Amino acid sequence: MDKHLFQETFSQLQASEEAKQEVLTMVQENRKQKRRLTGAARAASIAAAVMLALGVTAGAANAATDGALFTILSTVWSDEVKTVYEDADGNTYTAYALHGQVEERDGRLFLVVGEEEIDITDALETEGSYRYEAERDGISVVIEVSGSPEEWTCVNICVADGMTYSSTVSSDDELYAGEIDVPAGSEALLVQPKDGRTTDKG
Amino acid sequence: MREEEFAKALELWGDTVFRVAYSYLKNRADAEDVMQETFLKLYREQPAFESGEHQRRWLIRVAVNEAKSLLRSAWFRRTIPLEERLDAPVFDRPEQSELFDQVMALPKQYRLVIYLYYYEGYQAKEIGQLLRTNLSTVQTRLMRARGLLQKSLKEAWSRDG
Numbered sequence: 001m002d003k004h005l006f007q008e009t010f011s012q013l014q015a016s017e018e019a020k021q022e023v024l025t026m027v028q029e030n031r032k033q034k035r036r037l038t039g040a041a042r043a044a045s046i047a048a049a050v051m052l053a054l055g056v057t058a059g060a061a062n063a064a065t066d067g068a069l070f071t072i073l074s075t076v077w078s079d080e081v082k083t084v085y086e087d088a089d090g091n092t093y094t095a096y097a098l099h100g101q102v103e104e105r106d107g108r109l110f111l112v113v114g115e116e117e118i119d120i121t122d123a124l125e126t127e128g129s130y131r132y133e134a135e136r137d138g139i140s141v142v143i144e145v146s147g148s149p150e151e152w153t154c155v156n157i158c159v160a161d162g163m164t165y166s167s168t169v170s171s172d173d174e175l176y177a178g179e180i181d182v183p184a185g186s187e188a189l190l191v192q193p194k195d196g197r198t199t200d201k202g
Numbered sequence: 203m204r205e206e207e208f209a210k211a212l213e214l215w216g217d218t219v220f221r222v223a224y225s226y227l228k229n230r231a232d233a234e235d236v237m238q239e240t241f242l243k244l245y246r247e248q249p250a251f252e253s254g255e256h257q258r259r260w261l262i263r264v265a266v267n268e269a270k271s272l273l274r275s276a277w278f279r280r281t282i283p284l285e286e287r288l289d290a291p292v293f294d295r296p297e298q299s300e301l302f303d304q305v306m307a308l309p310k311q312y313r314l315v316i317y318l319y320y321y322e323g324y325q326a327k328e329i330g331q332l333l334r335t336n337l338s339t340v341q342t343r344l345m346r347a348r349g350l351l352q353k354s355l356k357e358a359w360s361r362d363g
Contacts, residue, residue, distance in 0.1 A: 001320060001348055001351065001352075003320050005297060005298065005301060006301065006305075006320040006321060007299050007320070007321055008298060009293065009298040009302050010221060010302070010317065010321045011321075012293060012298070013217075013220070013221050013224060013289040013290075013291050013302075014220065014221075014291075015216055015219075015233070015234055015237050016230075016234065019220075019234040019237060019238060020212055020216050020237075022238060023237075023241045023242065024205075024208075024209060024212065024214060025240045026238075026242060027208055027242075027245050028205060033295055101271060101274060101276075101352060102268075103267060103270075103271045105234035105267050106260075106263065107266065107334075112271075130328075169219045169274060195361055
């Protein structure tokens with residue numbers, strides 16, 4: 001491997017001045033702002049707060065790869081609490097905000113739910129589990145993290161509009177087994193979680 | 203942390219953090235989000251650093267964690283074929299473009315170690331400490347990544363004549 005060529009090549013990969021200036025502006029204003037969101041990052045940000053049940057088989061489902069199921073969806077409604085998607089056949093899917101994610105930072109484990117960050121390292125080390133419950137705008141959520149700071153499983157259970165949604169993520173999960181090519185100009189893809197996590201509509 | 207110190211850190215390490223994130227996420231918008239989030243953490247948490255290198259390593263670790271979090275929580279992904287990616291740099295020479303494309307085609311755990319080794323100049327042991335991974339795992343990933351790159355670049359260059 002030509003190290004010089006590698007460095008020549010990757011030195012050209014730089015963050016935009018706009019992105020850097022935004023951070024400086026945020027710091028200068030000394031207040032927390034929402035992240036700048038464009039395109040796929042906006043979809044991912046919505047997804048960060050999403051719990052979506054995939055028990056419904058969409059008429060427009062296509063391209064099953066390694067057991068994954070893909071449906072092309074368009075956003076028809078979005079607010080702070082929920083986002084409604086529609087597929088080509090008019091089937092609608094509702095995704096509710098209030099979702100926990102586990103983050104590892106400098107040897108500590110945090111449960112992040114919306115704006116809240118909870119250090120759960122000690123709870124996992126001493127008791128082997130941490131339970132979080134909350135309710136907001138008619139949506140209730142129970143998040144249970146079990147295991148150890150190194151190997152953990154996080155179960156999110158959300159109750160909204162009379163339905164129960166659950167998902168499970170573990171420290172070993174990879175969201176995607178590989179890259180999937182789709183035609184250019186496609187709408188946002190809804191990707192069924194891979195083996196190792198379950199999503200059930202109860 | 204004073205604003206001047208923060209601005210200096212951003213100038214010194216902003217692109218490093220962005221490239222680490224990009225090597226993980228392969229997407230400019232997401233990588234810039236991670237870059238911003240990483241530096242906001244730096245400003246909010248204001249850890250004490252023993253040296254500039256200590257600060258660089260902290261930023262890289264945070265960037266990797268932020269990128270992983272984004273991947274874990276991102277149930278939606280809009281993908282476009284590699285050749286239609288519009289946010290990649292425009293390279294002066296075809297071998298640069300080919301190298302970039304082939305590195306980006308590697309599995310993400312290989313892309314990151316290759317970047318940290320060949321660009322940031324870290325040794326395998328240091329990469330293991332940065333990524334909290336065993337040395338043997340890093341060495342295996344480096345070896346496999348090199349093998350994949352040698353094969354794909356050889357094919358690409360023979361195809362291009």
